[in-house]
Amino acid sequence: MLVLTTVATEEHAAALAHGMVGAGLAECVQMSAVRSVYQWKGAVCDEPEWRLAIKTTGAEYAKLEQYIRTNPTYATPEIVQLSIVLAALHSGTHFTVVPPPSAKLCRRTI
Numbered sequence: 001m002l003v004l005t006t007v008a009t010e011e012h013a014a015a016l017a018h019g020m021v022g023a024g025l026a027e028c029v030q031m032s033a034v035r036s037v038y039q040w041k042g043a044v045c046d047e048p049e050w051r052l053a054i055k056t057t058g059a060e061y062a063k064l065e066q067y068i069r070t071n072p073t074y075a076t077p078e079i080v081q082l083s084i085v086l087a088a089l090h091s092g093t094h095f096t097v098v099p100p101p102s103a104k105l106c107r108r109t110i
Contacts, residue, residue, distance in 0.1 A: 001084055003081040004051060006034070008074070012050070017051060019026060020054060020064060023067065026055060026064065031052055
């Protein structure tokens with residue numbers, strides 16, 4: 001699965017990434033600078049942030065989420081969990097996730 005979160009600084013992003021990979025909670029963490037426009041407490045904010053794209057497994061997700069929540073930049077950290085249908089990892093490991101029959105998949109060809 002892929003988990004996305006954002007933090008305020010590059011230093012915090014690097015510390016989280018090293019901590020998650022070092023603790024075995026993530027296979028890989030990619031960090032990128034982004035600019036986010038969002039609403040917070042009735043005001044529209046426009047801020048630079050760092051997005052972490054975290055590759056992990058379902059077995060590690062709960063521990064990973066707890067790690068992010070106990071090391072936040074923000075009062076309410078955003079944590080987005082995305083399921084991966086098919087992936088080939090750097091380690092050479094391949095895995096396939098089969099969605100439940102009730103899942104509705106959208107496929108778009110560009």
